[in-house]
Amino acid sequence: MYTVPLPRIGTDLAWRDAAKRLIGAAIPPQDVLWDFGSEMGELFATATPLPPPSRRIKAPQSFIQMADTVVWHKDPQRFARLYAMLWRLRHETGLMQDRADQHLAKLRQMEKGVNRCKHKMKAFVRFRDLRQGGDRRSFAAWFEPTHHTVEPTAPFFARRFADMDWMIATPDVTAQFVDGNLSFHPGQPKPDLPEDGAEALWGIYFCNIFNPARVKIQAMTSEMPKKYWKNLPEAQHIHDLIAGAEAKMQKMQDAAPTIPPERAERIQKQLRQQKDDDQ
């Protein structure tokens, strides 16, 4: 029996290295326990060292890509499921193309969940200006992802916000970008971030880009689920926007047509004049 410890930071590489050694030594899935972030404690710790890296291990590229994503899922069974799939792939060629295999379907579903979580993180992280002075501006955000997605998503923020320092703190892992260097640290409780005046402007934009004549609440919540709202400054306006929409629409419909302002006639006359001159 092997118990494989997997760290919270660098989980992907650690899993991949262990899986290669185990599959190389033909260790069957039932003989492996995966221990993420030492959650199992001492009870299951065994002294059996992993087999040494052996011959080249062949696995389809599509599996490796999928595994690189699935390792970040929150399901404690993810490592065992991946290893079981890798075990089957030794003899079942073409398995990765079989969309009707239920074990593969489950892994694909987990992959989709992680990808969605990564995408939502790119969308919903909201930075606040720390106003620290100095050459580079610095910003910080608090975010609560569904899966362990800080590490695989942080490079996106590094590519995008390279001329400023930033930190994304989460309960799980904290990403920090200082002077162009990205690093990861243990998670933390929600930090006290300074107020940021830009949030009020952003709220004004959110309220005014909304069209009260076309309320579609479900379309909003399916893409921006309520679990994210508490960390989105604009979400505090949603309730009032929905409550006031019907009345706003009614007001537009009830309003009687008005007589155009005086300047309208003047401008239009000028415009017609210009057109005639052009022709």
Next chain:
Amino acid sequence: MARMTLSDKLAILSDAARYDASCASSGTARRDSRDGKGLGSTEGSGICHAYAPDGRCISLLKILMTNFCIYDCAYCINRVSSHVQRARFSPDEVVQLTIEFYRRNYIEGLFLSSGIIRSPDATMSDMVQIAKRLREGENFRGYIHLKTIPDAAPELIEQAGFYADRLSINVELPTDNSVKAYAPEKNPVTIRKAMGDVKSRKEVAAEKSYTGKRGKRFAPAGQSTQMIVGADGSTDATILGQSTRLYGAYQLRRVYYSAFSPIPDATAQLPLIKPPLVREHRLYQADWLLRFYGFGVDEITAARPDGNLDLELDPKLAWALQNRALFPVDVNRASKDMLLRVPGFGTRTVGRILSTRKHRGLRYGDLLQMGAPVKKAQPFIIARDWTPGALTDSANLRARFAPPPQQLSLL
């Protein structure tokens, strides 16, 4: 009058911009700022940073430079004859708003549009200046979408395309007659000429010269347009016919359909009904069938004699019910083209069927397992252990899918 604050202006000029449906930030060249000398990135797929309660994605800061306008288009909130409050951003205000919003990860970039002030050239020139300052002053590498003014000078369009990822010109209404009736200062011929111009400039930019040098950058995310639906009497067949011509002739990335919705201080010319949202949705579905599923306009619009799409059923299902002789199709044998015509099957489902059927004969449960929407497809397919029998031709098949008839309300 008291001086307007930035908040006041932002409120007015985003309110004025909400009738443009597009908020796309996808499909442009890949850029990033890893060198530490600039701000922003674009990576192929766009990101929706928020959703408003109207269900629309908020990806870009979508604002008007000004809502002063010398034109009098009946459907527009900013027409000269409206009493709506007017405002104008300074170039600096637009640049700062964009950059500060972007740094906080609120947006992917800027979608700048404008009312026509003084002249088309003067307006376009001010917009280009803003884009230029973002790119060259602030080293901004995020997404920029500029609305182009049809009558603006060619060199201004060239500059706009150099700084922007996407350009757009709205055709506004589906027929030339409607444009004449509701937007008297706009000229459909000029609009089309401007779109043709953008298309050929883009082609030139893509070509390499004999030295292998690339042309000057020009709107890598292409051009798009918008049509207002439900303001005039055009049928869906007319609208989709127009879209097909636009996609073909000007290589548009997208045609947006915008259900005409009530505006404050509206003119008596137009009906202030509830916006036809279902119709808008059906048009988008049909648009997809035309572009990615191999359908022709005639096939889609033939289901009903009045030239409009069925509001109760999606257009593919409506087509299939009219063409039952072609069904059921065998998921284990049918061609890709035919599978794409099965109601409920999207491109992804079809891809999964094709890859899986190399390994095994597909059963009903296999389709379920791969996430195919089988409930809709059921009457139209055959699998190893499934045949619809008389279901395909049964008289009440439509009733299975259409929403139950609603009792008329008493008031």
